[in-house]
Every structure is written in C-alpha cells, then in structure tokens.
Amino acid sequence: MICSFSFSQIKQLDSAYIYYSKAISYHEKNNDIKAYKYYIKSKGLYTILNLKDSIAKCNLSLFSLTNSKNNLKKDSKVFLDEYYQYALAKNDTNVLTISFFRYAQYYFNSDSIQTSSNYYKKILSITKNINTKANIYANLALLYTKKFPDSAQMFFDKTLSLYTQEHKNQLFSTYINYANFFQQSKQYNKAIEQLKKAEKIEPTKFNLKYKKILYGKFANCYKGINDYNKAYKSYALYNSYRDSLNNTQQNIAIADLDKKYETAEKEKQILIEQQKKKQNRNLFLGSLSFLVLGGGIGLLTLTNSRKKRLLAEQQQELEKQKNLTLLKEQEIVSINAMIDGQEKERIRIAEDLHDNIGSVLATLKLHFENLKFNREKKQFNQDELYQKTEKLIDETYLKVRSLAHAKNAGVIANKGLLVAVKLMAEKISNANKITIHVLDFGLDERLDNNLEISIFRIIQELITNIIKHSEATDATINIALYDQNLNIIIEDNGKGFIYDKTTLKEGIGLSSIGTRVQHLNGTFTIDSTISKGTSIIINIPIT
Secondary structure, three states: HHHHHHHHHHHHHHHHHHHHHHHHHHHHHOOOHHHHHHHHHHHHEEEEEEHHHHHHHHHHHHHHHHOOOOOOOOOOHHHHHHHHHHHHHOOHHHHHHHHHHHHHHHHHHHOOHHHHHHHHHHHHHHOHHHHHHHHHHHHHHHHHHHOOOHHHHHHHHHHHHHHHOOOOHHHHHHHHHHHHHHHHHOOHHHHHHHHHHHHHOOOOOOOHHHHHHHHHHHHHHHHHHHHHHHHHHHHHOOOOOOHHHHHHHHHHHHHHHHHHHHHHHHHHHHHHHHHHHHHHHHHHHHHHHHHHHHHHHHHHHHHHHHHHHHHHHHHHHHHHHHHHHHHHHHHHHHHHHHHHHHHHHHHHHHHHHHHHHHHHHHHHHHHHHHHHHHHHHOOHHHHHHHHHHHHHHHHHOOOOOHHHHHHOOOOOHHHHHHHHHHHHHHHHHHHOOEEEEEEEEOOOOOOOHHHHHHHHHHHHHHHHHHHHOOOEEEEEEEEEOOOEEEEEEEEOOOOOOOOOHHHOOOOOOOOHHHHHHHOOOOOOEEEEEEEEEEEEEEEEEOO
16 A cells, blocks of 8 residues: 555655654653654654544544543544544444543543443443453443442443453452442441452462452451451551562662663763774875875875874863863762751651651641540440550551552651541541541542652641640541642641741741741741631642
C-alpha cells in the first residue's frame, strides 16, 4: 500500500508515525498537553492520507488521554463516537467490544450506572471469551456496589464462578474487591471470609503489593469486630510487606538509574569514536591537498599550522584556567547548597515532630485525663480506654520510626489527604473528650503528594491547638474542592479568643501556619468570638 503513495505522501506518512510515537512518549511521561498536541497532528496527517485504521488508533488514544484526570478540559466522548462509527463500518466483533468497553468506562466515571451497565451487557451479548465475561462481571460488581448491593453480590459470585485456580491474580483481586464490598456495609465477618480465601492464593506478580493490601484489609476488618489482637498481628504483617515493597521499589529505581548511566556512557563512547573518524578523515583530506598543491604551498601551510597550533595551545591553557576557576565556584555553590539543605531538613524534622508526634501526644494526654477522671466515677469502660491508650502509644512509636526511616511515609502517602484527616479525627474522637466531624466535597482524586502532606500538617496543627487551648467539646473539619480551589473550614464551640489582641509567636503556631498557607499562594482567615468558638478559613489554589 505504501508503494502506491507519492513521495510527498510517504513523507506525510513518516511524519504521522513520528508524531504518534512522540505522543505516546509524552503520554507515558504524563505530559498531557504535548501528548494531545502530537496525537492531533498525527490524526490530521492520517486523515489527509485516508488511513482509517490509523485514524481509529489515534481516536482511541485521544479518548484514553482526555478521559483521565488532566488539565486539557476536552470532551473525550467526541473521539469515542468517531471510533464507534469506525467499528460499525468495520463490523468486527473485537473492535465493537473495545468501543462498548470504552463507553462503559466513560459512563462508569461519570457515575451513570444504568448507561454503563447497558454497554457492559452489550459486550456479554457478543463475546464468547470466558476471560472477557469474567472481567465484565467484575466491572459490573464494582459498578453496582454503591447503590445496588444485591446485584453487586450476584456479579461477584458470577465472576468467581468463571475463574479457575489458574487465574491466581484475577481470583485474588476479586476476593479483595468482594471483601471491600462487605467491609463498606460493615459486614466484617463476611469480609474476613473473602480475605481468608485470598490469603490461600499466591499471586504470580505484584506479590508484595497484593499482600500489603490483604493484611491492611485484615487489620481494618478485625478492628471492626473489636478483635484487636488479630488486628494488631495483621497490621504488623502489613508493615512488614510495606517495608519490603518500599525496599524493592528502591532497588528497581537504582537499577534503572544504573541502566540509564550505562546507556549514556555507551552513547558518549559512540560520539567519541565518530569524532575520531571525522578527525581522521579531515587529516587524510588535508594530507592529500598538501601533496597536490606542492612543496611551496605546503611549506607556507606548515608555517601557518605551527602558528595556529601555538595559538590553540595558548587558547587551551586559557580554557584550562577558566575551567579550574569554574570548578572552584561550583564547589563553593555545592557546599552552600548542602548547608542550606541540611538546615531545611532540620526545620522539616522539627515541624514533623511538632505537627505529627505532638498531635498524637495531645490525644494521648486526653486519654490519661479521662483515665484519671474515671478512676473514681466509673462512667465508662476503663479497659477499652486502656486499649485505646496503648494503641496510641504504639502509633507514636511507629510515627517516630517512620520519621527515622522514610520521607512522606504513612497514610498520607499511601491513601491520601481525606483518609488521613478522617483517621486523625476518629482517633481523637475516641478519647471521649472532644468529637471531631469531617465533611468533604469534590475530593474524588488524589492531589499532589507534597501538597497533600503540607495541607494535612496544617489541619493537624489547628486541631492540636483546639485540643490544647479552646476547651471545645465539638469541632468540624470541612474540606471542599471546586473550580481548582481547595477550601478548608475548621470550626469549634470552644471559649474563643480576641484575635487582634493575641500575640502570635514566631516559629511553630498560628504564625507558622499562616506562613505555610502563604507559601502555597493561599489565604488564611480567623474569625473568633469569646464564648462562641472559633472559625478558621483557608483557601488554596490547585494548579
């Protein structure tokens, strides 16, 4: 087919292929804007050449790109509709299956349960592949989990009935999703049954990651039925697999860097050899010219060459001196950067100790005050409070250990800002001294990891201030994300204070929180009334 093209068309075909390759490369690097640009360029050239299969390939890639969370603000359904028209014209079962699956995915993400379900069922009507059917049933089970639990349970059972013992990874994932379904409805014993089935399976890949998820689920479910002994054992296994996974990922990253270094060295050697060949060729041509032009011109050339060589040597010596000076300057800059980095690391560790460990110790202090208060009056189960206190002591140890061994570790890096805030509120509320409510809106996707950690530390410090100073019995944390703006409102029913007359200390405290918010290009507002409580409003733009 290529042979029937003209020379200009062949050039267009080559350009289309190059643009598509570039788009894939940028797509893999999460550079969505450049990936979109080159997909569109590639599609435009394929359209001029009327290559329908290649146009369809571009439409499918554009749908995948624009249907994911990004800043493109493009309607992904336009590209999917074009692909579907191509599938109808081609009348190929596999192509139609792909289009139906993508439609189901599109409406799945837009929370249109019935429409998504219809497309999944269209696939079931045209496919005979057992693995495809099992995959569709698994997706239907997840689709119906929130609003139609009975249907979800039926599809989970259908999925499991189609997989055999050879499908280890699929079985393991299905049991985990099934357990998660029961856990959401607080049917913890049924969830544990599914987890035990998963425990008997050895996945063929991502073993450490799957085992970490498994024992994390076990710990939460055992906690749900108040079996703290098994919950603690499961959590210990979870930590073990998590540490092993972190070490494995680190080794992979190091191996990847070594590979890139070796590749760079090879490319460097090739360039050196090419330069040598070029120099040899130039030398040969110069020698030939010398022989042709004769002795007189050769003598003149030799004299001129000597002068040039002398100038080159002088220039080389000057360059050597410049390089030595530059190296000394770079060494000084490196030393200053290292000192600055060490100082920033000290400040970061101090803030982590204050924000993270300080918050847990403040909660722990509440527990001990309750134990002291309850020693005579016996108003609630003292054994349960002892267990909660012991759990907080264990958590403090783990947080100190985490600070010593890893950056950005813990629930924030693993599960996100919203989960971390809810867990913190739950632990503090368990002390029975203050109740903290968490209300959220729009946080369906993770934010940047560093941003999530900064925001969590700010919320943690404000809650610690409420516990220490406000004498409040009730507090609310509102977190909402809309129009690329994160809004946080923290309110309490405490004694309040006069903000204008309050001295803000330098360093850690309200002044430090205001500075952190300012670094995030946000705003920080305090509204407090004596005997009526305090409201703190934070707005941070999400770029």
